[in-house]
Amino acid sequence: MNRTTFALPLLAIWLAGGVPAAAADPAATAPAATAAPATAIFAGGCFWCTEADFEKLPGVLAAESGYIAGKTINPTYEQVSAGHTGHTEAVKVSYDPSRVSYAQLVEYFWRTIDPTVKDRQFCDIGSQYRSGIYWQNADERAVAEASRDALLKNGKLAQVQTEIIAATVFYPAEEYHQDYYKKNPLRYSYYRRGCGRDARLESIWGKN
Numbered sequence: 001m002n003r004t005t006f007a008l009p010l011l012a013i014w015l016a017g018g019v020p021a022a023a024a025d026p027a028a029t030a031p032a033a034t035a036a037p038a039t040a041i042f043a044g045g046c047f048w049c050t051e052a053d054f055e056k057l058p059g060v061l062a063a064e065s066g067y068i069a070g071k072t073i074n075p076t077y078e079q080v081s082a083g084h085t086g087h088t089e090a091v092k093v094s095y096d097p098s099r100v101s102y103a104q105l106v107e108y109f110w111r112t113i114d115p116t117v118k119d120r121q122f123c124d125i126g127s128q129y130r131s132g133i134y135w136q137n138a139d140e141r142a143v144a145e146a147s148r149d150a151l152l153k154n155g156k157l158a159q160v161q162t163e164i165i166a167a168t169v170f171y172p173a174e175e176y177h178q179d180y181y182k183k184n185p186l187r188y189s190y191y192r193r194g195c196g197r198d199a200r201l202e203s204i205w206g207k208n
Contacts, residue, residue, distance in 0.1 A: 035098035037061055040105050041068060041134040041167050043090035044113040045121025049192055050091045052181040053112040059100025063091045065173040065180075068134055069165065077174055083126045090134065092170050102140055106133065106147045111205045115151070118161040123195040134167035141166075157204075 044050035047065035054063040067080050070087030080087045093105060119127045135141040144164045151157050172178075181188040192198065 035096055037094050038097045038102070039136070040093045040095065040102055040140070041090055041136070041170055042093065042105075042109050043068065043088045043130065043132040043134070044109065045089065045124050045129045045131065045197075046191075046195070047089040047091050047173065047177065048180040048188055049197060050089075050112065051179070052188070054091060054093050054105075054108075057100065057105075057108055059096050059104075061094045061096060063093045065089070065091055065177045067171045067173065069132065069163075069168055075171060077177065080128050083128050086127070087171075088128055088130050088132060089173075090132070090170065092172075103143050103147070106144055109133065110147070110151065112201065113162070114200055114204060115148075115160045115162045116157055116204070122197045122200055131162040133162060133164045134170075135164065136167050 042050060042054075044053070051063040051065050054060050066089075067075050067085070067087035068090045070080070070085040072079060072085035072087070075085045075087055079085050080089065095105065113131045114121060115131060119125070119130050121129045121131060133144045135144055141164070148160050148162070148164060151160060176183075
């Protein structure tokens with residue numbers, strides 16, 4: 001229906017002496033305001049995979065690959081991957097809190113990683129691939145720690161090696177790493193399958 005056709009019934013009503021309340025008050029038909037985007041930071045081994053997993057989740061607006069929890073300023077991929085900076089590969093997730101909560105992000109995150117191992121994820125070994133949740137305020141810390149404690153309490157996991165610490169400076173990774181799974185789908189799929197990521201996830205969490 002075009003705008004002219006839609007306007008004719010309203011014109012007839014107006015000529016008859018009445019105007020619908022919604023038509024008389026533009027604010028009544030204004031779209032509801034959306035929540036301001038929020039961010040959360042997670043490390044789950046290879047950031048190509050962690051980014052791809054989070055960008056599938058409804059309510060997530062984007063995920064950016066980068067480095068966190070190290071000592072070197074402006075680290076490069078070569079430095080981080082060599083294990084010399086103390087950083088781990090991570091993603092900064094931008095999300096709409098009116099559609100997905102921080103607690104839901106944390107619960108989703110657990111099921112995209114192997115929390116039982118230290119300084120590795122799947123076929124990637126070294127502290128630069130350690131898993132982590134990097135809280136940015138006291139509320140996030142409380143949510144993350146409670147979620148970890150619940151995993152241990154229900155007996156699903158014998159141990160959780162994922163670090164939960166305050167976020168430090170997050171350094172975005174080089175542009176060629178951003179959205180790698182979209183830019184290089186065949187290479188990404190080959191890497192993910194060859195690394196055994198999804199097979200290991202299924203053995204821990206079962207089929208999604």
